Amino acid sequence: MLFLSQCINGLQLGSIYALVALGYSMVYGIIRLLNFAHGDVIMIGAYIALLTIGAGLHPALAVGITILGCVLISVLIEKVAYRPLRSAPRISLLITAIGVSLLLQNLVQLFFTADSRAYPSTAIIPARAIQLGGLSLSLSTVVTILVSVGAMLGLHLLIQKTRMGKAMRAVSEDTGAAQLMGIDINRVISITFAIGSALAGVGSVLYCCRYSVANPTMGSLLGLKAFVAAVLGGIGSIPGAVVGGFAIGFAEVLVTALGFSAWTDAVVFAVLIVVLLVKPTGLLGRGVAEKV
Amino acid sequence: MMLEVRDLTVYYDNIRALKGVSFSVEEGEIMTLIGANGAGKTTTLITLSGLKKAQSGSIRFLGKEITKTTPQSRVALGISQSPEGRRVFPGLTVLENLEMGAYLRKDDFAPDMEKVFRYFPRLRERKKQSAGTLSGGEQQMLAMGRALMSRPKLMLLDEPSMGLSPLLVAEIFEIIRRLNESGTTILLVEQNAALALKLCHRAAVMETGRIVLAGTGEELSRSPAVQKAYLGG
Ligand SMILES: Nc1ncnc2c1ncn2[C@@H]1O[C@H](COP(=O)(O)OP(=O)(O)O)[C@@H](O)[C@H]1O
Numbered sequence A: 001m002l003f004l005s006q007c008i009n010g011l012q013l014g015s016i017y018a019l020v021a022l023g024y025s026m027v028y029g030i031i032r033l034l035n036f037a038h039g040d041v042i043m044i045g046a047y048i049a050l051l052t053i054g055a056g057l058h059p060a061l062a063v064g065i066t067i068l069g070c071v072l073i074s075v076l077i078e079k080v081a082y083r084p085l086r087s088a089p090r091i092s093l094l095i096t097a098i099g100v101s102l103l104l105q106n107l108v109q110l111f112f113t114a115d116s117r118a119y120p121s122t123a124i125i126p127a128r129a130i131q132l133g134g135l136s137l138s139l140s141t142v143v144t145i146l147v148s149v150g151a152m153l154g155l156h157l158l159i160q161k162t163r164m165g166k167a168m169r170a171v172s173e174d175t176g177a178a179q180l181m182g183i184d185i186n187r188v189i190s191i192t193f194a195i196g197s198a199l200a201g202v203g204s205v206l207y208c209c210r211y212s213v214a215n216p217t218m219g220s221l222l223g224l225k226a227f228v229a230a231v232l233g234g235i236g237s238i239p240g241a242v243v244g245g246f247a248i249g250f251a252e253v254l255v256t257a258l259g260f261s262a263w264t265d266a267v268v269f270a271v272l273i274v275v276l277l278v279k280p281t282g283l284l285g286r287g288v289a290e291k292v
Numbered sequence B: 001m002m003l004e005v006r007d008l009t010v011y012y013d014n015i016r017a018l019k020g021v022s023f024s025v026e027e028g029e030i031m032t033l034i035g036a037n038g039a040g041k042t043t044t045l046i047t048l049s050g051l052k053k054a055q056s057g058s059i060r061f062l063g064k065e066i067t068k069t070t071p072q073s074r075v076a077l078g079i080s081q082s083p084e085g086r087r088v089f090p091g092l093t094v095l096e097n098l099e100m101g102a103y104l105r106k107d108d109f110a111p112d113m114e115k116v117f118r119y120f121p122r123l124r125e126r127k128k129q130s131a132g133t134l135s136g137g138e139q140q141m142l143a144m145g146r147a148l149m150s151r152p153k154l155m156l157l158d159e160p161s162m163g164l165s166p167l168l169v170a171e172i173f174e175i176i177r178r179l180n181e182s183g184t185t186i187l188l189v190e191q192n193a194a195l196a197l198k199l200c201h202r203a204a205v206m207e208t209g210r211i212v213l214a215g216t217g218e219e220l221s222r223s224p225a226v227q228k229a230y231l232g233g
């Protein structure tokens, strides 16, 4: 029973990492950028939820506004900060992303101080236990797993079956050839950022409901872990991000269960180092196809 | 005149790849550009489809000035390219590649897919396979089929014979001829000058970013300079 409940715990944490890792991988796939501001968009989402719930909005509406806010800010970041650098050296883009990340953290600190705030978890997902067989699960665990899996299935269908999804794959494989098809790559890149950050918005709500606090730097660690998950799965690979996310979630829960909870972060970064040394393309990554 | 190119100058950073290129393509013809490696043929084609921006000069297509327009608006006007090195989408299936070719089409493109499969029956057999698993010849067929899906008025073909066996080259050239007979205007870039000059109506020779000779295919085949430089004697 203990084993099973730990597995479910791993599944919950893993699904959050997977949602966030998907955003990293999708953006990397399409413009070869490690978007270090991705974690901070999740942090912004946390503050939007704080404010909207604080203002007395219905939780469902607050969640909707949170997701929309994450989408708008990401699309704006791409337009203002990344698009002008489309043909600049990759390193300029990377440094810009780090700059955007710091900017967002400091802006939020300016308006809301650096203090941690209690996140209204129970307003969004009521604290209730669900009996499943002999297992007692919290509603928030069940909701997290179901919503994440649902979002991933939705993403899978979108990418595999829709015209826009196919265009996204085409742009990520060969941007120039995609333009020759008449695909408007700016639009496709915007939509990729929008989808990735919608998943991040969902991830933001679920993550904050698990830990019940928000602060201006919360995005860094979550973002880094999701980044490790994306690299472990193979950066750029959608199934890889999911596999990597669950692997990191399970690893953390396992390390904690063994009594080494202080070591969880170290273990996650050890995973990154091992992957980079042994198999830099990750578990499901393709060979490094350089773009022309 | 379907396409009129005037004084086109194109740079890669500070390398001047095209140094004032002018030529035209008439409706219904096969026009071909030949020339050695690095002469600027590919640069010419990608500037026509808008992947590369011209520094100066003008491109007119069907009477419209398109020099500064986006690649997608040129596809919409009826220019379509099968690029050098094929550049099919390796992770997409053959069907999905063809669908991408029809990306801007709002109408039903099933008949066009059927037409592509009639030109290239081997693509039909492989339609569910990902393009990365195709042979070089099949990828060339897919690149051409994909370019046909937008119902182009002008097709730009960049070295369709590259790396293919003589038998396959003959097959591809026969299809280019049939495409042209069915009304598609073609601008063909080729290293295989002998075959290209035989197939085309008119031709031009490029050298280091300039057009140095132009005429009918027959005239150029008979030109001593062309024979010496491109036809092996
Ligand atoms: N991406 C590029 N960056 C810099 N120079 C390039 C690039 N592509 C082509 N060139 C240069 O432009 C010139 C024309 O090349 P290209 O158009 O590819 O010739 P062709 O297709 O006739 O072989 C060459 O000198 C080549 O070195």
Ligand SMILES: [Mg+2]
Residues within 6 Å of the ligand: B038, B041, B042, B043, B084
């Ligand atoms: Mg070339």
